[in-house]
Amino acid sequence: MKPTDRGGRSIGWLMVLVWATWLEALSGWMGARPALAAWAPDLGLLLFLAIAARLGAKLMAKKRETVGTFGLVVAMSAAEASVSSLGLAPILAGWLGVLFFQGFWRRGLDVERPLLRLLIAGGATLGLLIWHHIVLGLDLAEETRKLTATVFSFDAGAWRSVLLTAALAPVLMPIALALPGVGLYWRGR
Amino acid sequence: MALVLVSLRPVRPVEQALDVIFAPTRWIAELAAPLRWVESARFAREDEALAKMRGEEGRAGADLALDLRSAAEPTEPALRLGRRLVPGLVSGRVKGKRDSIWLQLDPRNGTIGIPLSAPVVLGEAFVGRVAQLDPDKSRCRVDLVTGRDFFVGAVHEGDPGLRMTLGGLHGNDGEARLAVHNPSERRFRTGRVRVLEPQLLSRAVSHLADGYLLGRLREESEGPWSVEPVVNFKSGLFQLVVLVPSDTERSQELDPIATLADGGWRATGPLSAGDGLHGRRTLWIKGGSLAGIEPGAALVATTRFVGRVDPAHSVPPLSARVRLLGDAGLELHVMARLDEDFSARVLGRFVGLGMGPSGAPEFEWESPLGLGPEFQTGERVMATLYTGSGLEGLPEGLYLGRAELPTNDGKHTVQLTSWADGLAHKDLWVRTKPLIEALP
Numbered sequence: 201m202k203p204t205d206r207g208g209r210s211i212g213w214l215m216v217l218v219w220a221t222w223l224e225a226l227s228g229w230m231g232a233r234p235a236l237a238a239w240a241p242d243l244g245l246l247l248f249l250a251i252a253a254r255l256g257a258k259l260m261a262k263k264r265e266t267v268g269t270f271g272l273v274v275a276m277s278a279a280e281a282s283v284s285s286l287g288l289a290p291i292l293a294g295w296l297g298v299l300f301f302q303g304f305w306r307r308g309l310d311v312e313r314p315l316l317r318l319l320i321a322g323g324a325t326l327g328l329l330i331w332h333h334i335v336l337g338l339d340l341a342e343e344t345r346k347l348t349a350t351v352f353s354f355d356a357g358a359w360r361s362v363l364l365t366a367a368l369a370p371v372l373m374p375i376a377l378a379l380p381g382v383g384l385y386w387r388g389r
Numbered sequence: 390m391a392l393v394l395v396s397l398r399p400v401r402p403v404e405q406a407l408d409v410i411f412a413p414t415r416w417i418a419e420l421a422a423p424l425r426w427v428e429s430a431r432f433a434r435e436d437e438a439l440a441k442m443r444g445e446e447g448r449a450g451a452d453l454a455l456d457l458r459s460a461a462e463p464t465e466p467a468l469r470l471g472r473r474l475v476p477g478l479v480s481g482r483v484k485g486k487r488d489s490i491w492l493q494l495d496p497r498n499g500t501i502g503i504p505l506s507a508p509v510v511l512g513e514a515f516v517g518r519v520a521q522l523d524p525d526k527s528r529c530r531v532d533l534v535t536g537r538d539f540f541v542g543a544v545h546e547g548d549p550g551l552r553m554t555l556g557g558l559h560g561n562d563g564e565a566r567l568a569v570h571n572p573s574e575r576r577f578r579t580g581r582v583r584v585l586e587p588q589l590l591s592r593a594v595s596h597l598a599d600g601y602l603l604g605r606l607r608e609e610s611e612g613p614w615s616v617e618p619v620v621n622f623k624s625g626l627f628q629l630v631v632l633v634p635s636d637t638e639r640s641q642e643l644d645p646i647a648t649l650a651d652g653g654w655r656a657t658g659p660l661s662a663g664d665g666l667h668g669r670r671t672l673w674i675k676g677g678s679l680a681g682i683e684p685g686a687a688l689v690a691t692t693r694f695v696g697r698v699d700p701a702h703s704v705p706p707l708s709a710r711v712r713l714l715g716d717a718g719l720e721l722h723v724m725a726r727l728d729e730d731f732s733a734r735v736l737g738r739f740v741g742l743g744m745g746p747s748g749a750p751e752f753e754w755e756s757p758l759g760l761g762p763e764f765q766t767g768e769r770v771m772a773t774l775y776t777g778s779g780l781e782g783l784p785e786g787l788y789l790g791r792a793e794l795p796t797n798d799g800k801h802t803v804q805l806t807s808w809a810d811g812l813a814h815k816d817l818w819v820r821t822k823p824l825i826e827a828l829p
Contacts, residue, residue: 222420228663228665229662229663232663232670232812240665278414279414282414282660282661283418285712288407289395292392
């Protein structure tokens with residue numbers, strides 16, 4: 201099946217969904233193990249950034265290509281929603297924010313260079329972490345929020361996962377693009 | 390931008406619409422099932438171990454609840470004379486009214502024979518009055534004496550000449566002390582005050598509270614006096630008693646049905662293997678709002694409490710998000726059986742601080758009254774902890790774990806041991822409506 205076919209793209213989208221679900225679940229599984237929790241990288245984010253970088257910047261402005269970007273955001277949101285404690289609105293807003301963040305760097309720079317991959321992945325993980333903690337804090341009553349502030353604070357170990365995600369980006373992002381079926385989604389766009 | 394706004398200030402209808410649109414994520418989650426298969430042998434062993442203790446732990450929780458029910462009844466004959474005692478279980482605070490609670494009555498008798506303004510007590514302590522009846526749900530609203538517009542007549546225990554009115558809280562320093570209004574004399578006397586409703590109250594039902602304890606009189610450095618209550622109004626109200634006239638038409642109270650045997654449980658299973666968000670410990674389970682699962686519902690592994698369906702969000706149609714033991718911010722009401730003297734104690738509110746360095750859940754426990762004067766300063770006692778009532782969807786008497794408790798008052802960090810991890814079990818049950826309440 202050719203990647204440019206509608207059927208090929210649909211299969212590609214399904215494969216992105218499957219891999220995203222797997223990677224999100226794996227991050228969740230690691231996050232739930234006390235020995236690994238502080239070092240769990242955001243693998244779903246790396247897949248997202250890798251594919252989004254391949255959706256051509258100029259073509260993304262065209263109608264049919266925004267469907268491609270929209271599909272990627274929906275797939276990642278659905279995958280994250282199946283494991284995350286966040287509501288759907290903050291999840292969708294988080295992925296769109298990452299997309300804009302990467303889009304900002306794409307102006308005149310090749311975001312697929314290793315150093316930029318590292319910087320963008322680190323920045324996006326940090327941004328998502330801050331965003332998630334803002335949203336989670338709002339779920340809690342004022343009194344409880346004060347009590348749990350230390351648990352959610354950056355120095356409680358969250359920085360390790362930010363660093364690890366950034367460090368793995370140059371290695372794992374090319375692998376993510378080569379995952380079976382994922383190429384059907386981004387090739388030919 | 391709209392999504393950011395909805396994220397920061399959640400709108401229930403928008404949240405529910407998104408939940409419906411993304412309902413198929415329930416099946417997407419199944420894609421990650423092989424991750425759970427890796428540990429299925431361990432899960433089976435954990436389930437088997439719990440199944441062996443099923444009867445023992447279930448009975449222990451029910452016995453503790455029965456002991457606390459007895460402790461909620463006054464023992465002094467004078468306080469029982471001419472009154473019928475109707476036990477009730479606090480099922481939660483009334484939304485938007487901090488000083489009002491819902492009291493769940495036995496659905497087999499409903500609200501029959503409960504008059505408005507009937508006094509509500511805990512042991513020999515006065516707590517509030519019945520303000521509203523909800524016969525459809527077999528519950529009544531109780532306005533607490535801490536309410537700003539609540540007033541009750543009182544008299545000094547040792548000096549009947551000193552009368553006053555009590556109601557609302559004194560000051561804003563965070564300490565729960567009852568405000569004293571219009572004392573009949575200006576000279577302060579130490580001692581306890583008890584309820585004595587004024588004679589002009591024509592409704593006899595208010596006078597059923599006469600003689601019940603309100604607390605110890607205290608002289609304030611500035612302004613009027615206050616009363617230190619003998620009850621933890623903030624989080625120590627689990628089992629209460631409504632006083633009704635002895636000639637009520639209400640039939641005799643029946644033995645309570647044990648929480649684990651009331652048919653209000655639905656078998657479920659895990660959908661996820663953990664949460665990738667730092668500091669969180671959550672789980673998605675099968676079954677959502679379409680299966681009758683509501684926010685705040687308890688989740689047990691065999692008989693042990695492992696978490697609550699997220700009380701802050703609506704439940705999606707086909708799956709539910711559960712906050713597990715060890716999730717920071719998880720709120721529970723807790724009661725305990727002390728090893729030392731085998732006594733039943735209401736501990737109050739526990740707030741999750743996340744997982745401790747040893748890999749066990751930690752909680753903050755604010756104990757305004759301590760465990761009692763019988764313990765020495767700084768003494769710690771081992772206890773078995775169980776859930777208490779007072780939070781929506783969380784029944785009493787579910788085993789939580791073991792803990793070493795400080796006996797003095799103040800804020801403490803308590804670590805659970807021998808607890809059940811919701812991520813290590815397959816045999817999960819979620820709370821739904823008990824059969825007796827589901828009947829038309």
